[in-house]
Amino acid sequence: MINTENFEFEGTYHIFSHVNGTEVIFREPSNYQFFLKKVEKYILPIAYIYAYCLLPNHFHLLLRFKNFDDVNSENEHQFLMKHFGNLLNAYAKAYNKKYNRKGALFLNAIKRKKISDEKYLLKVLHYIHNNPINHGLVNKIDQWKHSSYNSYLNSEKESKLNRKEIMRYFDSVEIFRNYHKSTIEYDFLNFE
Template sequence: MPRQSRKVSGTGIHHVMMRGINHQNILEDPEDYYQFIATLDRMRVRYDYEGSPVGSNCTYYAYCLMSNHFHLLIREREESVGETIKRIASSYVYYYNRKYGRDGHLFKERFKSEPVNDMSYFTTLMRYIHQNPVKAGVVEHVKDYEYSSWGEYDGTVEPVFQICHTQVVLNRIPFTELDAWVNEPLSDDVHCLDIEDASRKRPSDDQVWQMIIEKSGVTNASAFQQLNEEVKRGVLRVLKEQGASHRQLERLTGIGRGIIQKL
């Protein structure tokens, strides 16, 4: 089956997500994270043959680096988003393979992208991208995560080290308002690109309960809560893999969302 063409963005802005092949880590230690950020920085500028900057390949508005994938809110400039992402990936893979003594691919062959055509979805993505580490249970608050662009917005990162065009966002949205939005958890019903197939539908409540019965033998939330911890966690992991949302699992089983997020 031929690949579907990427959707065109009327604004030139795209939300991009790329993950490691076979879900493997692409970032192992702090040096890797800083190297990736440095790679993003280099690839946004166009240079002439003498190494002098002569233009802009792209503009970044937000990013978040997770251990096995990354998110990027990017605007095309003098090259397509596909060309920019290809150069970012190629440069980082060269560094990673040399450091860890490996060969071959690191990223899944084709990155995912979606167009961002209005301000409403742009602000939703600002929240979604920066909330990734919180949703994954890595940190408790957005500001606590070191490897996202939020530090460029709240001033934690010095201007000389910033790679995102934060001012164009802050000119439209005052920081106090943006800060409140970014720290307000998004509903599980908000669907942005994720590390799973975006075309995959969530199971219904009835389907989730049928899976719970099959995997655990219990038929109600109270009985599920009385199960052995290892059994409960195992069932919840399977349900998450099958597409059940955190909110759905919390509602049906009575297990706290914080516990479900950390599985």
């Protein structure tokens, strides 16, 4: 079951949200880029992003929150959630205006699962990057342009991702690539 525990500073989380109903949240390539710009604006100031995957009807983020000494620890969750609320609201308002639609775009609030250990972190990383294959959108992981996977393969290219933190688990890009090609059971992730 998805954990609805409060966000904590310096906690690592798998975060995701789904479209409300049967619509899509990304209709065209510019939508994906616009969403990433909003992530950069609202989430990068509060978190290190390790991985992401944007699909037509949902998205995934793998991140670790920064520490904010000037925020009361009792308000950590509200402080961090406010940034996600701003992200989803800003995207939904622009999307609704562009496509002349009304109403909620995202299904409820974001879902989240705290990452408890290194093994779980790497399985979530694998899951997020393989999501386009799992949903039948592409045949090969590097064919999907709206995830962080290719950024890891092109490490010379500048990125807003915290690739260094993830790559310390892999001795080379080739090992990273082979890990993503391996088969992993996801039943333990329990995303209901």
